[in-house]
Amino acid sequence: MGYRSIVISSAVRLSVKNRQLIIEGEATGTVPIEDIRTLMIESRAASITTYALSILSEEGVCVYICDEKHLPSAVLQPIGRYSRQRKQILTQIGQSKPTLKRMWQDIVEAKITNQAVCLALCGVDAEYAKQVGHMVLKVQSGDATNVEGQAAALYFPYLFGYGFTRNEENGINAALNYGYAIVRGYIARTLANYGFEPCIGIHHHSELNNYNLADDLIEPFRPMVDLFVFHHMEDEELSPSNKRELCNILNYEMLSGGEHHSMAYAIERLVHSFERCLYDDGKQEKLLLPTIEALKRHEYE
Numbered sequence: 001m002g003y004r005s006i007v008i009s010s011a012v013r014l015s016v017k018n019r020q021l022i023i024e025g026e027a028t029g030t031v032p033i034e035d036i037r038t039l040m041i042e043s044r045a046a047s048i049t050t051y052a053l054s055i056l057s058e059e060g061v062c063v064y065i066c067d068e069k070h071l072p073s074a075v076l077q078p079i080g081r082y083s084r085q086r087k088q089i090l091t092q093i094g095q096s097k098p099t100l101k102r103m104w105q106d107i108v109e110a111k112i113t114n115q116a117v118c119l120a121l122c123g124v125d126a127e128y129a130k131q132v133g134h135m136v137l138k139v140q141s142g143d144a145t146n147v148e149g150q151a152a153a154l155y156f157p158y159l160f161g162y163g164f165t166r167n168e169e170n171g172i173n174a175a176l177n178y179g180y181a182i183v184r185g186y187i188a189r190t191l192a193n194y195g196f197e198p199c200i201g202i203h204h205h206s207e208l209n210n211y212n213l214a215d216d217l218i219e220p221f222r223p224m225v226d227l228f229v230f231h232h233m234e235d236e237e238l239s240p241s242n243k244r245e246l247c248n249i250l251n252y253e254m255l256s257g258g259e260h261h262s263m264a265y266a267i268e269r270l271v272h273s274f275e276r277c278l279y280d281d282g283k284q285e286k287l288l289l290p291t292i293e294a295l296k297r298h299e300y301e
Helices: 050-058 085-093 097-121 126-138 147-160 171-193 212-217 219-232 240-246 263-280
Strands: 004-008 013-017 020-024 028-032 036-041 062-066 072-075 252-256 259-262 290-297
Touching: 013 050, 036 171, 050 062, 062 171, 072 171, 085 263, 097 126, 097 147, 097 212, 097 219, 097 263, 097 290, 126 147, 147 219, 171 212, 171 219, 171 240, 171 263, 212 219, 212 263, 219 240, 219 252, 219 263, 219 290, 252 263, 259 263, 263 290
Parallel strands: 004 036, 036 062
Antiparallel strands: 013 020, 020 028, 062 072, 252 259, 252 290
């Protein structure tokens, strides 16, 4: 698994030769494809060969394409990497509602727990962090009373200041959206690698959303992005340096099953546990949900 995150923000040409990504512009450089985890093509003037896209997909590199606002709008999805995709999709469709509701309850509880941890790590008043953390006790099967939304209504103003909402346009929200898009895209690609159909969700089920399942599984990872933005967002606007830093969010450590792993590997472990839960029909297996910690880059051996 690669570890490098590359951001393309100028009019360069990307190609591949001898398993090396070649970047040609004012200067030419190469990067071993085996070292690359994510490639963010932010410049609309950049170009890339179809052969390069094919090799990057084959090697498991997550390639993002940005829109006119320089936000990730598409991610390269592999086709045919999983040999029994039809079986996986039929298993997804055949899940019982009680099983899906239990999984969603676990996801919401993990998200709220991580939000409380985030508040504590950001130095927010301990009583506020406890108030959010205690909301875990109210989560029911399927989160029928929307405790997730109630917790968010407290959490974001506690974290970013009174009056802050996720609806307004500002630098913090732009950074959050950028970070969430990176994590969401990586989850979607990991789901595709395991043969799952990302549009078939656990809780999210919009017919207009091709990534319902990714939007389910991202929830406990969001507070890690929040924590990163709180500590790194110093400018009023989302700057190129902020974006480069956010592209490395997948390399930061989280606890997964009591073990320290990068967010990227924690995502893979979660998707693998989701697979086990589906075939177990929720009888014994549980989702391997992450717990956030203080910001620390994962050290690869």
